[in-house]
Amino acid sequence: MAHKFEIKKNKKGEFVAYFSYNGETMFWTEGYTTKSAAKNAIESIKKNGPDAPTDDTTD
Template sequence: MAHKFEIYKDKAGEFRARFQYNGETIFSTEGYSSKASAKNAIESIKKNGPGAETDDKS
């Protein structure tokens, strides 16, 4: 699979979710105290992301 979400624990012990495409991290979330919160962040991105506008500030 070329893309995936991944949940991991950072050095501070917080759970984070990152999105990877072809093995490269495209973005990662803020740290969460629980794995459930990181999973909720992924679900929110999946639900709300497809309709998100692009704000080009260049």
């Protein structure tokens, strides 16, 4: 699979959700105290992300 979400622990011991494409990390979430909170973040991204607008502020 070319893209995936992965949950890892950071140095603080928090759970972080990473999104990778072709093995390269594209973005990650903030750290969460529980794994279920990181899973909820992934579900929120899947639900709300596809219709998110692009805001180009490079003008």
